[in-house]
Amino acid sequence: MSSDKICNAPHPTIKESIGFIGGGNMAKAICSGIINKGMAQYSQIYVSSPHIENLGWWIQNGATASIENVKILEKAQIIFLSVKPHILPLAVASMLKTLPANFTEPRLFVSILAGVTLDQLSKTLRPVGDNVRLIRVMPNTPVMVGEGCAALCAGNGATAHDVKTITSIFSVSGICKEVPESMINSIGALSGSGPAFIYLVIEALADAGVKQGIPRAMAIEMAAQTTLGAAKMVLSTDKHTAVLRDEVCSPGGTTICGVHELESGGVRAAMFNAVEAAAKKSALLGQQQQPK
Incomplete structure (x- = not known):
């Protein structure tokens, strides 16, 4: 099926707030795809990075930016993990330092980290709480211009609604396929690279x-x-x-x-x-x- 046929379909509105831990090029591409297709507004977007000077693009567009990862966890219901793979443990550790002890809000984490398995994600995010749900996605940067190619696999606790929402996010900007996790690295090499x-x-x-x-x-x-x-x-x-x-x-x-x-x-x-x-x-x- 051509991406044109997919992109011309009605675009569902995302009611949840959306967060990005890491505000680099891929995060910008995903966010641009969501916004350009009218699925969300920048007022729903939260993003964090260790250096506020790296968040100028987000701030100019109206997103809420912070140097504290915990702010994303507190505010966003869908959280994209878009840091470098080796940075993830440090990013999670920084959240835990100031996370309120009574925090029990359910959160959907969407990882775009190359090579990091659902099992690894589950172990790393376990201290965040029992209400963590996981989806792993391998996208590519052409989502920014509506011609992306992505694959996803669902992990711990992910619901049918979660899968549908994340599939919609990437499908309106190209194509998105649900696949076994065993295929994700190969798809990343083909379409991501x-x-x-x-x-x-x-x-x-x-x-x-x-x-x-x-x-x-x-x-x-x-x-x-x-x-x-x-x-x-x-x-x-x-x-x-x-x-x-x-x-x-x-x-x-x-x-x-x-x-x-x-x-x-x-x-x-x-x-x-x-x-x-x-x-x-x-x-x-x-x-x-x-x-x-």
């Missing part, structure tokens, strides 16, 4: 165009539009990529000569190796975050 791989491809195509005499700005625009158009052909026609490729490759024509050079250069092997390397690194990040 994938945009960087595609940017490299677009840059290479543009450089090649410049070498052939096309002005730089035009070459980048055409390379990007070509990539977008090819992707939409895959999503909208339901044809196998090999069939679509063959439709461009006329016998004895120019395109098949170019495809031959790509195959000779090992483009497939390079993509295999890139995704495999990203998946291995994701697993390693999870091992480094083992709770004490």
